[in-house]
Amino acid sequence: MSLTDTASLHQRIRADIEARILGGDWPPGHRLPVEAELMTQYGCSRMTVNKAVSALADAGLIVRRRRAGSFVARPRIHSAVLDIPDIQSEITARGEAYAFRLLSVRRRAPARGDADEAELAGGGALLALRGAHLASGRPFALEERLISLRAAPAAAEADFALVSPGAWLLEHVAWTEAENRISAINADGPVAEALALDPGAACLVVRRRTWRAGERITNVRLVFPGEAYELVARFGPGQA
Amino acid sequence: MSLTDTASLHQRIRADIEARILGGDWPPGHRLPVEAELMTQYGCSRMTVNKAVSALADAGLIVRRRRAGSFVARPRIHSAVLDIPDIQSEITARGEAYAFRLLSVRRRAPARGDADEAELAGGGALLALRGAHLASGRPFALEERLISLRAAPAAAEADFALVSPGAWLLEHVAWTEAENRISAINADGPVAEALALDPGAACLVVRRRTWRAGERITNVRLVFPGEAYELVARFGPGQA
DNA sequence: GCATCCATTATGTATATACATATTGCCAGC
DNA sequence: GCTGGCAATATGTATATACATAATGGATGC
Structure with a gap:
């Protein structure tokens, strides 16, 4: 202490x-x-x-x-700061139909030699997910996610074909800290196809790590079409 | 009151x-x-x-x-939230030499028909700047900035060949609110050349608007090489 | 000139006390 | 049973007081 x-x-x-x-x-x-x-x-x-x-x-x-x-206090859904972007509400706010298509789920151990995955797993197993967020049936974002089953054991029972992993986690696991790393890439073949873009088109990549009181919860990598999507954050000077 | x-x-x-x-x-x-x-x-x-x-x-x-x-308080260089990225300290933190090259400065009225510029100007004039941030002599980011001379009249006298506009503003004008809009684009000819990238390379674009107690201060658009640069933000749930 | 010590100063923490104010829940009256 | 009003309760604000603590700036001694 x-x-x-x-x-x-x-x-x-x-x-x-x-x-x-x-x-x-x-x-x-x-x-x-x-x-x-x-x-x-x-x-x-x-x-x-x-x-x-x-x-x-x-x-x-x-x-x-x-x-x-x-x-x-009951935790707010939306952080006013730089949201954990809630993709679903963003899509429905535009008047489009939202859906999440689960591509794969797998329970696995952290990759050997990957220190970050090992830390995320914290000695337990990981749930590895891939999926796509759809707006009116068209792909809007790709998601690759790892969930620490030690931090969120209930995730093993959740049906991510019904609820997107992000929405499920927001509902079921409190978070105290998050880190976004934002960069841009050129879409390679599979990504371009999945997002219905020309190969080489600029895409926005958000990689987020989330903690609860020092314990790692989840890692996620989201890929958005760069010119069609804007990440918006409003904030004040805040603290050190 | x-x-x-x-x-x-x-x-x-x-x-x-x-x-x-x-x-x-x-x-x-x-x-x-x-x-x-x-x-x-x-x-x-x-x-x-x-x-x-x-x-x-x-x-x-x-x-x-x-x-x-x-x-x-002197405004913090770094906000813990989603920084006003301080490009200079980021570059020097990597052990590289920082420089700002001013490409143009012009005092002008807001563009006719541009409601956002009119609001920024608030009835006064604007200072329009273009420049490049250099790391060890190589271009690292492009900056296009508009400053409201009504909100920051002293900017008219500042020598932006010596201090980058961002650094000058952080020193001289307090801000209470900011908004970042982040997207990705493919570098077109001039941008690719300025950043020494292949045409079509993915770039990260940050557009920021800044306020002080409700009054608009400045707009800036920054273009970074997408794969070489990462915008990092750490934050907590925060307030409503 | 220079380093050391110390009194002074301004903030930091904690207590006891007093009264204000919003609300809940009970009780009386019908 | 329903309603209006009242008393109890928990937080909100403000004061006077006391001592702790960090750090400055000047005085002292060499």
Whole structure:
């Protein structure tokens, strides 16, 4: 514990509560102890508890309501920041019909010599998926995904012919951190064919890695037609 | 003023200081009054002032240092969210020499019929720039930029042969909101030549619009070699 | 001139207290 | 059973106070 020794009391209280929320002990909607109780639990004044809990409210982790109490916030579907682009809602927002076509699913071990896959698997197995997102029947994006079955064991039972892996994960696994790497490639034969593009056409590639409290959840690689698709992100200065 | 009537005292103090910073009265690096002085200015206790100023520090707008005082934060080079990519520091981080070559500067009115340019200009004139970012002498990215001279009049005097427009703006103009639109294109003749690529090579295009408290500041379009460059963004779920 | 020490200063944390305010849930009255 | 109103409750805000801590800048000593 790095915070537990040096940090100030209200910071430790905050970290403690945060850990319970992120760890899943306190699920969304859970009511947390009232300030008076936390105050006896931590043996401090209400002002100190208030500072810790208000900070969590500012950070959006909990919601506070007078007289009612404080509750773990329900996670937003959409991040306002740089979304985990929700392809389905983007397509339906354009008035087109959305479908996901699953091309293959396979349970396998991490590839030998691939350190990133080994870290993702965390000693367990991986679920490897390939599929296509369709807008009005036409291919809109290709998806290659790896899911850590250690982090999301329920994924083994999910039917990804019915729900796209991205939508399923958003629903079933909380995430705390993500990283996008965006680049551009020229479509090679198979990709061009799958996306109905001329060979060599510019494509946008998004590779995303997702964490939950330090634990790897999933890797995904999405390929979009470059000129037809735009990735949009709105954001403010934010923190370090 | 929507905040000035109903809001609590510390919120009004916070909003007041925030307005001075965003309005430019207190530029980056400016030292703000010590808590004792704010306390007499607003006629309240230090705890109240502290709450307001600490909140601004949490939000990253100011930096506080014991004994030294509180200072308006210099905008971070790197946003943790989806950066305003700072091309220069990215290049030097790779151990290569950075240079910006200014190709053209022109002061002009917004193009007739272009609603976005008209909004950017806000009734004033625009500064239109073209240039190239060089890594070890080789072209790394092309930049086309429009700056609203109404929002940043000092830009008219800046020498963009010495400082790249992006770096100059980060230093001199605070921003509160930005939007990136990312797509991919095939390099046409001039772009391919400028970036030393084969014609048709995939390129990453970032178009960014930047605001300060609702006012448009600048538009920029950056073109990168698609396979050699990766845009990286790390982020969390964030707020609504 | 230079390094070291120390008082001063400004922020950081914590407490006890007081009153304000939004809401819930109960209770009275019909 | 339904409704209106009231009391209890949990958070929200503000104050006065106290001591901790980091760091500056000047004074001191050589």
